[in-house]
Amino acid sequence: MPALQAFHDSQRPLASIFQVKITVQLLGQARQLSPTERVILHVEEGASVDELVPHLLTGAPDSLHLILSERSNEVQQLRRSVMAIRNNETIEPSARDLLKDGDEVSLLPPMSGG
Amino acid sequence: MELTDRDRAIYEWQIWVNGLGDSGQQKLKNSTALITRVGGLGGPLAQSLAAAGLGKLILAHGGNTKHSDLNRQILQTHDQLGKPRIESCRRRLVELNPQIEIETCGENVSEENVRGLVSGADLVFDCAPLFEERLLLNRECVRQQKPLVDAAMFEMEGQLTTIIPGRTPCLACLYPEIPPGWKREFPVIGAVSATMANLAALEGLKLLAGFGELLTNTLLIFDARSMDFRKIAIQRRPDCLVCGSCRPPGVQEPS
Numbered sequence: 087m088p089a090l091q092a093f094h095d096s097q098r099p100l101a102s103i104f105q106v107k108i109t110v111q112l113l114g115q116a117r118q119l120s121p122t123e124r125v126i127l128h129v130e131e132g133a134s135v136d137e138l139v140p141h142l143l144t145g146a147p148d149s150l151h152l153i154l155s156e157r158s159n160e161v162q163q164l165r166r167s168v169m170a171i172r173n174n175e176t177i178e179p180s181a182r183d184l185l186k187d188g189d190e191v192s193l194l195p196p197m198s199g200g
Numbered sequence: 201m202e203l204t205d206r207d208r209a210i211y212e213w214q215i216w217v218n219g220l221g222d223s224g225q226q227k228l229k230n231s232t233a234l235i236t237r238v239g240g241l242g243g244p245l246a247q248s249l250a251a252a253g254l255g256k257l258i259l260a261h262g263g264n265t266k267h268s269d270l271n272r273q274i275l276q277t278h279d280q281l282g283k284p285r286i287e288s289c290r291r292r293l294v295e296l297n298p299q300i301e302i303e304t305c306g307e308n309v310s311e312e313n314v315r316g317l318v319s320g321a322d323l324v325f326d327c328a329p330l331f332e333e334r335l336l337l338n339r340e341c342v343r344q345q346k347p348l349v350d351a352a353m354f355e356m357e358g359q360l361t362t363i364i365p366g367r368t369p370c371l372a373c374l375y376p377e378i379p380p381g382w383k384r385e386f387p388v389i390g391a392v393s394a395t396m397a398n399l400a401a402l403e404g405l406k407l408l409a410g411f412g413e414l415l416t417n418t419l420l421i422f423d424a425r426s427m428d429f430r431k432i433a434i435q436r437r438p439d440c441l442v443c444g445s446c447r448p449p450g451v452q453e454p455s
Contacts, residue, residue: 113357113421113423114354114355114357115382117355118354118355152380153379153380153381165379166376166377167374167375167376167377167379169374169419169432169434174430174433175432175433176432176433176434194359194421194432195379196331196375196379196382197354197357197359198328198329198330198331198334198354198384199240199241199329199352199353199354199358199384199386199388200237200239200241200242200326200327200328200329200351200352200393
């Protein structure tokens, strides 16, 4: 059996172990709370926006966590009132396999200044 | 009401705008808009609507004028410091356009007054600094099927969309809950709030006069640092608790 497992392992698509570069642009109140407007992340190919969030917020101040993230079933994800935008369209934060290598995703928290 | 010779003289160059014309100008003269609040966004917005010949404005804003208002709330003046803001709004707008009718409410929008305020308007402009007020106004506009132009800003950025209940996302589609951590005091230059205000005024004028394209199903975002404008496609949420059961205007319920 070990030989058979090794065979199946050798057939695993190479794409599943690729990393892709995603640039996250922070807008609005998130931009003010972050030391930098753009953050470059290297994540597993196929990662959803939700899956970017823990990487994005590593070392970030609590105030940025509050604006951008929430917990669902103990898993950190994009706060649902924050808009995730790619190519000037909103994208579903939980959807996988949308983001491609080199993509830029903008995160727009709600704004109410009048 | 028809246009008078005086109207045609004052709005001559505006009537020349392709698509606006006499008929559009007359529609503006016979239109009423609600603006709440009338501060950094609402003030220049009201000014532009008055200058364009809108027939009536309903203005709602509580509180007294403060020093920190004066860099952007252009309907306020130094001699109004410590006095009700809404008085200065009326005075300044009537100076600009003596023909305009102004109805004022010296309170911010609330559960108690929102129904009456919205019912008197053909179009509502949302320029409030708090999500509670914005979502309340949105709920009432959906209930009364009134179009709503939602303009907002933060520091050097702004956003704008036009909400037609039943046809476009409402504000609750975008913000199903009051977001935590909103900071209502932030760095602001009057020119940025006035930019968003005038973009909102243009949306309202196009909607009321019936020309041009509206920011329906679209969120316009503006970055004054880079001077970038982006139009973002937005969608209704079928499960929206406020507008989810709302039919587009003119669509009959299935029998």
